[in-house]
Amino acid sequence: MHEDFTEQRHAEEALHESEQRFRMLAEASFEGIALTEKGVVVDLNDQMAYMLGYTRDEMIGKLVMEAVAPESRDFVAEAIRSGRLEPYEHLALRKDGTIFPVEVRARTTQIAGRQLRVSAIRDITERKQAEEALRESEDRFSRLSMAAFEGIGISEEARSATLTTD
16 A cells, blocks of 8 residues: 555656656747647747737636637648648637737647647748748839849840841
């Protein structure tokens, strides 16, 4: 009986140490990290709460889908259901209703006999803005080069005509 109690105490201590390591790693991360069970947030780091505009306490117990923009909910539900391992992007929803793009990488794991999903979430707003600015710049350059090409073509015709007549 004493051995059972000792084993249980060691297991609890190991779990506590594991939780402390997880918390330390999660807090050192630049990304938001959430731990969910059956679609409900059971823990998260401060970065995740800040990204979504909540406090940690407000997020714990909240359905994951409440932080997903309506237009992305079916896609995210399928990614969770399928246990998707590849990173994916979707639109997230802040407490104030703001919608913003995120990139997610998630894994399902067993912790203390519970099946949990650990997700690392990155706000990719700046990346998406840079991609859009690059697309716009490429479009402007393309239009400019087409206009310049047409101008060069006319100039070359005129030059050829001048050279031929001399």
